[in-house]
Amino acid sequence: MTVFDVLDEMDDMLDNAKAFPLAAHRIVIDGDRLRELVNDIRLAMPKEMKRAQTIDYDCDRIIKEAQQNAEDVIRQAEERAKNLVSDHAIVEEAKRRAHEILSKTKTKCEDTKEATSAFVLNSLTNTEEKLNALLAEIKRERSNWEK
DSSP: HHHHHHHHHHHHHHHTTTEETTEEEEOOOOHHHHHHHHHHHHHHHHHHHHHHHHHHHHHHHHHHHHHHHHHHHHHHHHHHHHSSSOOOOHHHHHHHHHHHHHHHHHHHHHHHHHHHHHHHHHHHHHHHHHHHHHHHHHHHHHHHHOO
């Protein structure tokens, strides 16, 4: 279950809660279930963080592979140029293509890293907002019960 699934279930729990008799603004919820859901969020967060870390690792791996591929293309082009001796244009085209591939790959990985960072930040912000709202509601309910 993802963090968002748990938060949706918490929202449903609040939406479907029964009104407290003689106090329509107060509701009755299953405190044990709410605690379970909060614990589920705690357990799910590391999974989502790990996914973001995996994406980041994959980007680094892709960049390294692209660099290696670019170096391989350049090396192969240089060897071919040596064999052809006079065909300097082939080497230049291979170098240009290798640099172009490397540049495109780096750009794509940076875009992926930025999107991943934005996703993680957005996820954490949404989770924090929902948890803060739930915590505020719980505090209000507690203070109302204590009165």
